[in-house]
Amino acid sequence: MSVILGFHHIAIIASDYAKSKHFYVNILGAKILAETYRSARESYKLDLAFPDGSQIELFSFPNPPARPSTPESCGLRHLAFKVQNVENAVTYLTQFNVECEPIRVDELTQKRFTFFRDPDNLPLEFYEINKHLC
Missing domain, CATH: 3.10.180.10 (2,3-Dihydroxybiphenyl 1,2-Dioxygenase, domain 1)
Incomplete structure (x- = not known):
């Protein structure tokens, strides 16, 4: 327990x-x-x-000292935010000139996701919680 x-x-x-x-x-x-x-x-x-x-x-x-995040360093890898629709989330971020990686599909869960960066280059993710790729 x-x-x-x-x-x-x-x-x-x-x-x-x-x-x-x-x-x-x-x-x-x-x-x-x-x-x-x-x-x-x-x-x-x-x-x-x-x-x-x-x-x-x-x-x-x-x-504060810089912390390496790439190449993939030991420690916390990224922070993932839940979204209903990853394309809508990406479209929203592009209005603020925030670049997103291409949308991908998690090979294990079949959920769609993308990565982007915060102002300190920390890796953030949008992870779609309701849609499945058929």
Whole structure:
């Protein structure tokens, strides 16, 4: 028996807090739950939520070190967002000049998906939850 109920949040440290805040709030549509400036750390903490209750904590820190994400590095690989229709999601992102990879089909689940990047080049994914390729 597992005591884990699911994921509550993921945390992201942004190199440019304002740019990342704009991306996650104004482009991806996250709702701001709370924004706190922690003067002792010279850091913002922005709590964001999506309609299903999943959350992102967006942080700013002075001079954070870069983290390699490609080639595929050990550690967290990417963050996948659930969408109803991957083509509509891609069309939406292109309005904001966010480039997406070609839509592919997961060979194991037959679900459609695509990858794109946040302002810090972190790999993000749109994963279609309701459609199946026939």
